[in-house]
Amino acid sequence: MCLAIPAQILEIDQAADTGTVSLGGVRRPVSLALIEDAEIGDFVLVHVGYALNKISAEEAERTLAMMREIGELAEQADVLAAAQAEIN
Amino acid sequence: MSDLAGQLEIRLDRRTGAVAIGSTRPVTASRVFAGKSPAEVVRQLPALFSLCGTAQAAACIGACEQALGQQPSAAVLARRQALIHAETIKEHLWRLLLDWPRMLDCKTESTAAINANANANANANANANANARASALALPPAASAMPSVMQAFMAFRQAQQAAGDPFSLDQQQAERGAVAAIDSRRLLDLVIDQALGTAPADWLDAVDRLASLRRWAEQTKTPAAGLVRVLVAQGLAGCGVSAVPRLPGSACQQLAWSLASAEADAFIAAPQWQQECAETGPLARVAAQPLIADLLARHGNGLLTRLAALLVDLAQSARGLETLLDTRMEDASDAIGCDAAVDVGADVGVNAGSRPGRDGRLGTGTGVGFAEAARGLLVHRVTITNGRVEHYQILAPTEWNFHPQGVVAQSLTAIVRSGAEGSELERLARLHITAVDPCVDYQLSVS
Numbered sequence: 442m443c444l445a446i447p448a449q450i451l452e453i454d455q456a457a458d459t460g461t462v463s464l465g466g467v468r469r470p471v472s473l474a475l476i477e478d479a480e481i482g483d484f485v486l487v488h489v490g491y492a493l494n495k496i497s498a499e500e501a502e503r504t505l506a507m508m509r510e511i512g513e514l515a516e517q518a519d520v521l522a523a524a525q526a527e528i529n
Numbered sequence: 530m531s532d533l534a535g536q537l538e539i540r541l542d543r544r545t546g547a548v549a550i551g552s553t554r555p556v557t558a559s560r561v562f563a564g565k566s567p568a569e570v571v572r573q574l575p576a577l578f579s580l581c582g583t584a585q586a587a588a589c590i591g592a593c594e595q596a597l598g599q600q601p602s603a604a605v606l607a608r609r610q611a612l613i614h615a616e617t618i619k620e621h622l623w624r625l626l627l628d629w630p631r632m633l634d635c636k637t638e639s640t641a642a643i644n645a646n647a648n649a650n651a652n653a654n655a656n657a658n659a660n661a662r663a664s665a666l667a668l669p670p671a672a673s674a675m676p677s678v679m680q681a682f683m684a685f686r687q688a689q690q691a692a693g694d695p696f697s698l699d700q701q702q703a704e705r706g707a708v709a710a711i712d713s714r715r716l717l718d719l720v721i722d723q724a725l726g727t728a729p730a731d732w733l734d735a736v737d738r739l740a741s742l743r744r745w746a747e748q749t750k751t752p753a754a755g756l757v758r759v760l761v762a763q764g765l766a767g768c769g770v771s772a773v774p775r776l777p778g779s780a781c782q783q784l785a786w787s788l789a790s791a792e793a794d795a796f797i798a799a800p801q802w803q804q805e806c807a808e809t810g811p812l813a814r815v816a817a818q819p820l821i822a823d824l825l826a827r828h829g830n831g832l833l834t835r836l837a838a839l840l841v842d843l844a845q846s847a848r849g850l851e852t853l854l855d856t857r858m859e860d861a862s863d864a865i866g867c868d869a870a871v872d873v874g875a876d877v878g879v880n881a882g883s884r885p886g887r888d889g890r891l892g893t894g895t896g897v898g899f900a901e902a903a904r905g906l907l908v909h910r911v912t913i914t915n916g917r918v919e920h921y922q923i924l925a926p927t928e929w930n931f932h933p934q935g936v937v938a939q940s941l942t943a944i945v946r947s948g949a950e951g952s953e954l955e956r957l958a959r960l961h962i963t964a965v966d967p968c969v970d971y972q973l974s975v976s
Binding site: 444445446457458459465472474475476477486488489493494500503504507508510511512514515518 | 533534535555557558560561573576577578579580667668675676679680683969970
């Protein structure tokens, strides 16, 4: 299950072909070498430090909403597991 | 949010060879699809699991179609397989142009640089590390064509989507997409220019033994041929051999039943086949091919066999893409890997019978879908009740290959026992992890 995370480009270093993105509110360096015409404000899918391709803001928001939901489900599962462990 | 992709933590004891593999991969993320309509899931799932989104889409729609009693035409199946081939080509070229060169060339780099390289996406808090990371993200010289690979793949996929989506539950749209003329030349040319040096079918005919592989590597100027030369020159052909069996193609039925069992969650997190760990991926797919059979006999499942398996799988995918688009093969079921019509088993807690009821008209049923993704076999299982997904499960290749006692764990132990020490031990461990290829970031610690 290979999740690539949507992130927004905050800064671009043209010479190095790298940039800084906001990934869940955390600033991360990424390579922009694999995509064309990256601009500040674009949304990209990021995997192991590389921007893979550009996506629309709508697609990014839809995917991020699903990822938030996965995070919430995982937290609920942890709470349930902890409660079960206490009962046992 | 940024940690949602998960990570593997691999610890290697340099004295005993003991290996511990921990995973924070979100193996139950597919629960997010409960309550949605099958059409929504088919649309959303590839966007979520986008790295191998095409194979994910194929397994997803296979499962949904079986659950709903829909039968796609041979042309639709063939087009789906062609698109999976294109994705496999993109992924394998990434390994050959970007990952393998970095790992093979890093012999002279300091351990710090190697760490910065491999952990580039792991921790971004310290400014001091940021510069090292940025330089580590620069493409190696061998990867100068990688941007073209990504663009060719994206262009191919967009052209297909514009013509019609063969991964749609809307059968009319799927049929429209299946017969659209799509040009794969750009992607196929990159396979020749960057890897094989010749047409895929000719390469598969000519390179059928270790001797012909070495001859090809000496005579060919592509980055991939250079990898074979370097690997042999460094004496690493038999590095990391283990006895872990390969997951057989006949496993599909049993896997479907395992996903229906009460222990399905534990199985998905750490799958085994007949009480043993098993490997899935390019080597498992092409083990019977003449070149790989010869290499397995001479070097076991060491690094040269793995690199050659990547090349053979790349060549077969390129040949398959060309054939499927040119002739619209009448029957693509062999290429799909598993017969989609497996007995799906009873869903524990949902249906106590030996087979769940299915009523496509009412939108109720259970289905299992399979796809051979670049990194190995993907299995999806869905239960649909009254037009809504009740339960969705995904069994992914990384859980087989990075099982705590699986092929990577055993191969890393073999590398320690071969006498490798210090930074060389760490380099060989990273090379082997790259060769088996997790689809997530990893942290390696050698102590």
